[in-house]
Amino acid sequence: MTSALDPVEFRRQGHMMVDFIADYYQNIDKYPVLSQVDPGYLRKRLPESAPDNPEPIETILQDVQEHIVPGLTHWQSPSFFAYFASNVSIAGFLGEMLSTGFNVVGFNWVSSPAATELESIVMDWLGNLLSLPKSFLFSGNGGGVIHGSTCEAIVCTMAASRDQMLSRIGGDNIGKLVVYGSDQTHSALQKASQIVGINPKNFRAIEATRSTTFALSPESLKLAISSDIEAGLVPLFLCATVGTTATTAVDPLGPLCDVAKHHGMWVHVDAAYAGSACICPEFRHFIDGIEGVDSFSFNAHKWFFTGLDCCCLWVKNPGALISSLSANPEFLRNKPTDSKQVVDYKDWQIALSRRFRAMKLWLVLRSYGVVNLRNFLRSHVKMAKLFEGLVAMDQRFEIVVPRNFSMVPPTTPTSNSFHQNGIEINVEKCTNEVNCKLLEAINASGRVFMTHAMVGGMYVIRCAVGVTQTEEKHIAMAWKVVQEHADVILKNNGDDGDANLKLPLLDKIA
Amino acid sequence: MTSALDPVEFRRQGHMMVDFIADYYQNIDKYPVLSQVDPGYLRKRLPESAPDNPEPIETILQDVQEHIVPGLTHWQSPSFFAYFASNVSIAGFLGEMLSTGFNVVGFNWVSSPAATELESIVMDWLGNLLSLPKSFLFSGNGGGVIHGSTCEAIVCTMAASRDQMLSRIGGDNIGKLVVYGSDQTHSALQKASQIVGINPKNFRAIEATRSTTFALSPESLKLAISSDIEAGLVPLFLCATVGTTATTAVDPLGPLCDVAKHHGMWVHVDAAYAGSACICPEFRHFIDGIEGVDSFSFNAHKWFFTGLDCCCLWVKNPGALISSLSANPEFLRNKPTDSKQVVDYKDWQIALSRRFRAMKLWLVLRSYGVVNLRNFLRSHVKMAKLFEGLVAMDQRFEIVVPRNFSMVPPTTPTSNSFHQNGIEINVEKCTNEVNCKLLEAINASGRVFMTHAMVGGMYVIRCAVGVTQTEEKHIAMAWKVVQEHADVILKNNGDDGDANLKLPLLDKIA
Structure with a gap:
């Protein structure tokens, strides 16, 4: 067996991996953003123990594609709006390669x-x-x-x-x-x-x-x-x-x-x-x-x-x-x-x-330059503004707090309380449930991934822009996904498909 | 400017980086193992602030070669025997690439x-x-x-x-x-x-x-x-x-x-x-x-x-x-x-x-298999034994404790005390000084890098084997470097070149 760091073999496998990852980025739009696997999915697919003998990189990459990729939530997907982004770039990636390669x-x-x-x-x-x-x-x-x-x-x-x-x-x-x-x-x-x-x-x-x-x-x-x-x-x-x-x-x-x-x-x-x-x-x-x-x-x-x-x-x-x-x-x-x-x-x-983490920071600063870095950040803020504008045009939603950066937290509106069939309904709680169901439906679609927060008792849906490849078209699409699911869920009173009216008619509240 | 994660550009720059690192491994023997730069060397060479405008990867890689590589202590050099190794492999490197690429x-x-x-x-x-x-x-x-x-x-x-x-x-x-x-x-x-x-x-x-x-x-x-x-x-x-x-x-x-x-x-x-x-x-x-x-x-x-x-x-x-x-x-x-x-x-x-650190562990286990991994480890232990054997044949050195794994801690021998010109000399202290000088001279040569430890009052020179590319020839060479410097320093009584006899003649002690 050749050395585990043989330069010729390193070159061959390294090039293969660059192409694998480039392909991943090229196709990332095709995967559900939020992984749709069930708990324990991977143990069923992998062997019980490490192999005794070497396996070729080709086999391993095939397994990555077949067994790992479906279990990823795609943080680099342009339709990832959850948590805060954790964005990577070519320069950041190359900096990490250098750091790993030198491994000091x-x-x-x-x-x-x-x-x-x-x-x-x-x-x-x-x-x-x-x-x-x-x-x-x-x-x-x-x-x-x-x-x-x-x-x-x-x-x-x-x-x-x-x-x-x-x-x-x-x-x-x-x-x-x-x-x-x-x-x-x-x-x-x-x-x-x-x-x-x-x-x-x-x-x-x-x-x-x-x-x-x-x-x-x-x-x-x-x-x-x-x-x-x-x-x-x-x-x-x-x-x-x-x-x-x-x-x-x-x-x-x-x-x-x-x-x-x-x-x-x-x-x-x-x-x-x-x-x-x-x-x-x-x-x-x-x-x-x-x-x-x-x-x-x-x-x-x-x-x-x-x-x-x-x-x-x-x-x-x-x-x-x-x-x-x-x-x-x-x-x-x-x-x-x-x-x-x-x-x-x-x-x-x-x-x-x-x-040697400084390497990637150095590469990012040099590869893009300060002017472009500022423009990247501004473009994310601009896209969040765009999303904010779309939300504002839809009377079924409100934005709870002013947007400061590239994140918008919309929610469906609440009023203080109302009566239905003579019973006082806690609308805030109902609205929170509706928003929760709405978000679950949105994420289950696999087309975007957003997460939630509770602020001042309100369940808000967070749309955080910041992934490197996100463009305005992804924002428009994300809003379309939200609206489509809102159409169903708000019409069905918080219940996407189930005919029982568990929640008050939000249309009437507004 | 194209996206900072454009797949086409990712591929181009990624391949370039694979070649850069493969070249580094190919040439690693040519660099001094322990960096020979002086404190503050890099600030003199780099600009005072981040650039406003983008710089091409070609320029950056040239700077890495000219300004960073000389400031590295080459942990992946086959002649690195310092501390404990921190070894990387093709599989580990590829695992890190995947982890960085997915960046979940x-x-x-x-x-x-x-x-x-x-x-x-x-x-x-x-x-x-x-x-x-x-x-x-x-x-x-x-x-x-x-x-x-x-x-x-x-x-x-x-x-x-x-x-x-x-x-x-x-x-x-x-x-x-x-x-x-x-x-x-x-x-x-x-x-x-x-x-x-x-x-x-x-x-x-x-x-x-x-x-x-x-x-x-x-x-x-x-x-x-x-x-x-x-x-x-x-x-x-x-x-x-x-x-x-x-x-x-x-x-x-x-x-x-x-x-x-x-x-x-x-x-x-x-x-x-x-x-x-x-x-x-x-x-x-x-x-x-x-x-x-x-x-x-x-x-x-x-x-x-x-x-x-x-x-x-x-x-x-x-x-x-x-x-x-x-x-x-x-x-x-x-x-x-x-x-x-x-x-x-x-x-x-x-x-x-x-x-996603598990990725590299998975790739290492699969790419090499358990049988080979055991053999890699055994080969390092075997090389340490070889070094131990070489030390044992040289009466100027002793090994302080039995070797358990792939590390050997030799020192030049001490005796309890002796008299020179009627004055009692603390040989232990003198021997420690000699060993310290010897190690400094060895490392200043740039041909190997070893570090020291103090155990039970003794200054020992540690030779820790564990770098992926180390072979028996590097062990033989390392011992040759030690001996060459020992020839000078022990002959000159702990003083490499200076004619003043500050330390007792160790040859006579033995």
Whole structure:
């Protein structure tokens, strides 16, 4: 058997795989966007154990096509509007190939200087594109690092803030520390809080209401903090969000920092999805106030064309991260580290090992250039506007909150309540059920995939634009799919085909 | 501008990249294994900001060759013997391409059923290859998950154990929990312990000595635990290692479990490097006693040909992980999850998002087959034996501990002490300095890259075999490089070129 990394064979199989994936992209429109398989489908199709003998790549690719592709939900389909997109591009793909090909483990500078240095450079490039204050850049004694996920970024910054605080108030007081977000904050905050040992009783998800378009109110934060201080607790960490998952709400960074900083808290900004847009001057205002926070992260793997995973985190005080996360075993000792002239990213993250993720960010920035990247993002926002306009023309739907970026959350309308046959009906609940059925029907069609959110008691259907190949025609088609199913479901009173009238006639309510 | 994922352009650039990487592998022997650049080299070569306009892939690849490659330490070089290898293969590379191409975000089953199901299946396959007890497999109500790193695996299992324990002893007692390993345990344990909020005072790195070939002694563990219990502390977590970083020592799992289980502790086994070898029947005994532990992890990205990152973790009680790591926000609610018929891996790990890492493991297992995979591993062990034999024939060197797997840790010999001109000389310190200089000279040659460890006060030079393309000729060459530099340095008394005799004449000591 030839070497498992024989260059001739690598070339042959590599070319085959490029064509396989190119074909996949070419045909992606033909697959149901949401996988239609049943739980356990794959175990029935695959052998019980690994094969003893080698199998040719041709056989394996055939199995991928026959058994894996049907079980995929196609995140790169132009008709994928679920969650937030996780978009890839040719440049992102090629960057990942290089990273995989070199397969260096860049835990410290010496283990591959290029991996560390390119990361520091592109994080400064990107920080400048976002007009981050200099204090977040290496040139301003801050700096950026690429993590795998927002949760990791929050775990690391929260651990840093926890240890800073404990060094002030005494190491035995971890049980007093309190973490704050809104009830719209991503679940990553709660999870991070659980992981770093914050008492679950000390996690605050402060209600954000429709009156603030679901942004966290500084006044509510202030009240929560006061009440905790009165109870003898210690406010530690605030996670503000720019672009929440449910409605892309934007927490007001400046006023929130004013409150938090008064109590010496660490403020992190999670702009996982919307951060990308802030490279466009017209969207930059959404992160106004960023100068007051301690750390800021966004996921280039969502809406910046790198592919998974690439969470960009900037901190003002890398020393705080390093102090919490460093471990300096003898086997990693080396002269450049001892000289303190270099960055050792192992001390900025959870894991020791790290992939060369900067490569794909560098390729994306260079292959498309800033002008085009901004235009890509703007085109997604424009398509979301188009969808918003289509929704607005249909009286059966309303849009619950103003659109900020490339996501539109429509719902069928509610009124307060009404009577049917003398019985008071909770319309909100009924409407939620109708919307839920509508969304299920839409997704079961396989023609588009959208997901839902609950905001202020309302079940909304989210249409999030952001896939690389989505064009206006896909938006028009998506709306057509929604309307077709609405025709059936709203006419049948929330029941697609079943003749029993379980729900009130929504037409009459409106 | 065409779409950033245009299939025609994807194909063109993808083929170009396959050739670029194939050329890299073909020429990898020509580069210095350890990068020879100086700190800050890259910032001098790259522009200050991201380009406004697109640059062609041809230009970018030229820059990769001119500016990135010199800054790489070539982990895929057949003459890389540093740390532990992180080997890639054609199958691992292709698996990563597929994963990147599909770019699905498999946080729960519905977001891409194939990603979840394939992971469960290959983790069962691999668990069977390792002859793990059924209690670690899905068929036995345990299960496997792929993490990014050992540290993540330890963070998650330790958080699970912490929360289990706190539910027994009361949530306010986190400050009493104690974590144990040996002083040979990987730094990931200490880091994980810091992250999950264990008081740094409660981290125990129990000394392991040459008398146990640097394995953790159950008797020492027992003593440490007793002393902690006497002090009112609560033993929580033991990390045992199979294949330590410094010397590939193997902690005795059975006897350690006997001690730990007596106190209701969670026992994790970190077999990051050596776990792979245990698919060969002749090495399986190194994990004897595994039936007593709670969790077990090894890094397929080290010595199992997948490329970064692929840490395989099995647990007996997934419920404990899920209970600590789950967050169930409304936007992720879906029928399959509600039905409890599916695995949602988001609750088995830190991040929400996750790549389709199972793909590369599946491709590796199928492309090579179990028989060949075992033979690959055996060939690395055989090459390490060859190196060991060469060392043994040279009286200037000794091997400090028996070789277990594919790593050999030689050092130049020490004696207890001796006198020169009437002054007592600390030979150990001098020998360590000589070895350090020797290793620096070896690595500065660019012909091989090895790293060091300190064990029992001795500075040893580690030669770890495991790169995919390493052949016997590279071993012979590596030893030749060591000898050539030893000729100069040992002859010059630890000083390569400088005429001053700072160190005693080692020839005379021997």
